[in-house]
Amino acid sequence: MVGCTALVLSVTATASAQPQSRPAASRDLGRQVLGAHDGWAADGTGTTGGSAADAAHVYTVTTWAEFKAALAAGGSAPKIVKVKGVIDAVAEGCDAFAAPGYDFDAYLAKYSPEAWGLDTDLSAEPDDSPEGLRRASAAAQDQAIKANVPANTTIVGVGRNAGFKGVSLQIKAVDNVIVRNLAFESPLDCFPQWDPTDGTKGNWNSEYDTAVVYGSTHVWLDHNTFSDGSHPDSAAPTYFGMLYQQHDGELDIVRGADLVTASWNVFSDHDKTILIGNSDSESTAAGDRGHLRATFHHNLFSGLVERAPRVRFGQVDSYNNHFVANGDYSYSFGIGKESRLVAEHNAFTLPQGISAAKVLKRWNVSPLTAADNYVNGVKTDLIAVHNAEIPAETLQSGAGWTPTLRTRVDPTTAVPRIVDCGAGAGRLG
Secondary structure, three states, X not given: XXXXXXXXXXXXXXXXOOOOOOOOOOOOHHHOOXXXXXXXXXXXXXXXXXXXXXXXXXXXXXXXXXXXXXXXXXXXXXXXXXXXXXXXXXXXXXXXXXXXXXXXXXXXXXXXXXXXXXXXXXXXXXXXXXXXXXXXXXXXXXXXXXXXXXXXXXXXXXXXXXXXXXXXXXXXXXXXXEEEOOEEEOOOOOOOEEEOOXXXXXXXXXXXXXXXXXXXXXXXXXXXXXXXXXXXXXXXXXXOOEEXXXXXXXXXXXXXXEEEEEEOOEEEOOOEOEEEOOOOOHHHHHHHOOOOOEEEEOOEEEOOOEOOOEEOOOEEEEEOOEEEOOOOOOOOEEEOOOOEEEEEOOEEEOOOOOOHHHOEEEOOOOOEEEEOEEEOOEEEOHHHHHHHHOHHHOOOEOOOOOOOOOOOOOOHHHHHHHHHHHOOOOOOO
């Protein structure tokens, strides 16, 4: 661990260091800004968050109420919100959100496939029905756990043990936001909806992403940890023969969001992890084309099932990341409609029996660039091995663009040690 500790000091100093064109890096995390050329969030005006906040707009919070009040104070004036300890948005439990009369057993009884069938969804159910009461309960949770982040804001964890449980950060229609050094336990949907028409057997669908970048620009997420924490899917029950899914995504970048950098984060133990572009439909495509530009570097993706990320439309640069799979692995990169993914200098650690062909998943025919990637220490042409083993989903090489907004690119063979030692919350002091 001595070598790892020394390496952490090195990489974290590099990650927060400022280029010559900006002021010297502050020791105060709240005053640090994204360095020049550090991914798409450095494009144009760059990302400074609330670093220019005056003393009146620097807050230290320890409760959910204090956090939401700090975000609301001062509008879009630069602000720094420092989080101490772990803030739990659902400390009172799911019962606190339940509408009067809501009964889960009654819900199961009415909408079981035997009683309801699989041909009709529940959208027309009245407000006093079990589904109507579920909707009311879900609306109460929605109002309680979402936090709207204003423009020109920096949110940072203080020390090694700062973070949130059950919170959904909404970075929506704003510019210039920084989120760093925080551990997030994914929000648990207390009231998932049963959809009998989803698939051939029906399915449970949940809400609440841990962080949503929705129509926003210049967003930097750095040295955070995202996981399902004390509520893993492996511990979830099944109803109607289907997993009672209470998690949505860990990070969604959607609805024309643009210029995002995610660096030195840990994304772990989750199913549908990161979605870039939420729909193939032309109604959303008009706002997504030319946007959804995001950079992922030096992140650890560990124990995930899929979407690391799944991409539609955007120019996405993914380099120097470490992907560690387990037996539940489905894929890492999802190649979606009009996506232009560049995936280079990444390391993959796959268990025995999991083929490198699974790293890429074709949802639509979109070319990508995948060079200098290593699987279990061996340099591997991910496109070639995919096409050889899954010829029905042939991928095309050549994303049609070359990333220029990169900081140091580490040798791929060194990526597992560098990333494993340096990524995640609690590394920045």
